[in-house]
Amino acid sequence: MDLSYTPEEEEFRAGLRKWLAGVLPTLPPKPDPLDWPGRRVYDTGWQRRLYDAGYARVHWGASATLRLIFLEETERAGAPYVGANFVGLLHAGPTIAAEGTEEQRARWLEPVLRGDEVWCQGFSEPDAGSDLAALRTRAVRDGDTYVVSGAKIWTSHAEVADWCELLVRTDPDAPKHRGITWLAMPMDAPGITVRPLRTLAGSDEFAQLFLDEVRIPVGHRVGAENDGWRVTMVTLSYERGTAFVGEVVACRRVLVEIARAAHKNGTWDDPVIRHQLGALNAEFTALWRLIQWNVSESERSGGPPGVGGSVFKLRYSHARQELYDAAAAVLGPDALDLGREWTADRLSSLSYTIAAGTSQIQQNIVAERILGLPKGR
């Protein structure tokens, strides 16, 4: 049990801090959250700066500990989050790095690292959510091309993406997990219609994709035909690994801000509110320690993050919602003011127990894969 960092890790942290202090004041102003093209420019511009400074590879090449330090320090310094680069850096990129051919890695990885290309995710479908393997978007082989038709949903950054990591059904007769294939779809291909979806927070965070005989070259397939489910599981394990590190750091900062607001408006004197905030302090400290535990475990095993990520996600998604509920208790009537940052954050926190595997699915994963309880519903 060692929580101290090596001299090399401390050196990395110090160098990063210094670089951040220099570069952050040179960033352009943040774009309007509803301005998608503007957000793309801003997010990819940040990625390019990371690339030029040698930090772009931290999400894949570096050790999990360096990644942890990177995410911790960038959040502390108030640097931009991955934003539009999320799928490229944390989903499609790691999948291509692990499962792609040499040619595919050469074609797709560098542009993601440089911030030249943006990816989106075409996994979920209207009738394939928690039961993702039930997806029905069909790909029919026509010579060296797959002809793809179907519908995808909850696709973030679809309007501004260059590529889509797409799951399609290539064998409708095989058992559902064994007939799926992973394809890289160019978003400018004919036959793609993007329809934005408005979230309960009032923003167009994601979109529906309609695919009508979209032609995708066979060379854009990552992994073998019908092996897409296994390829996808590699991607999902990355998402449940260190993806929330920066957010936990941010939550701890927000909690202090909430306490400050409570002091200011007198709600701190209410023991119910004070205890709620105190309990959240213990909670987020423990979640930070759990991240360190999981990172150390994945360093030891050398592989992608393990199922410990599901334990973390279950607890964190719930804690995040409690944090903004506590903020609302402190704000009182002001919690209904959409002009308040915490009001908007409270609304978006509602997606956390649903996105990337609902809490119910996560509990199934924990029960079946960690505890070894029998499958069945």
Add this chain to the structure above:
Amino acid sequence: MDFQLTDEQRALKTGVREMLARRFDATALRAAVDGGGLDRGLWRALGDAGFFALRLSEEAGGVGLGLPEAVLLFEEAGRALLPGPLIATQLAAGLVEGAAEGATVVTAPDGGLVEWLAEADVVRGDATGAEPIRSADPLTPLHRLPGGGAGGSPERALLTAAEQLGSAGRSTELAVQYAREREQFGQPIGAFQAVKHLCAQMLVRTEVARAAVHAAAVTGDPVEIAGAKLLADEAAVRCARDCLQVYGGMGFTWEAEVHLHLKRAWLRRERWPTPARGRELQAAALEEAM
């Protein structure tokens, strides 16, 4: 950073678990529940195994290990439902004659209660006016102190949290084992999501508490320790409650082990800092950070 158990720490944990399985098996547990009093032979054996001298320096005849190792030891004690004023005696090693060797039983008031007062050889702290009560925990005789009792020490709180953590892990293990074996409607009850999700949440609570308790053992920070106890108290009590639920009717019996974990977890929750006190300490830490 390598926030995992070292090979030595793993070996220590396994060694203690095996020793307790030998010296305090199911029969011994039953005997203790049926009012056997404090087993001096067992106490001595714990002393011989270095249980109480663990953190005493080697020059002073101890094992010379630190708080993280002590935490692993008390996790195992909590898991095995080992009775006796274990923490007070270990903290007295080197200060009270015979404590390190397991020749002297030492108790101390904590949170308005004194455990094992009549059986202890030495009381550290003020137990004036302590009155015996009929203890809800069949494994721990109790005296009630007038008033709420004074504060406590972070070390004691951390070791209590470690016991809670061990108990939470055991309750989870028991529930999962039972859910795999017990069949209703023609299948193991663990195949039903309602039961599955109870078990999953038990594991989540235990693992979050583990990260908190182990980190607090490494940093020794009083605020982090208070937070760890808060989470470990919750994990132990809630896991025992959920285990009881998974056990169904069997969970409500005297015979099943489940109630012993719940009652002991309730008792440890009353030790300093109680959850209410812990939340205040965490809130005070937030004020510091403002």
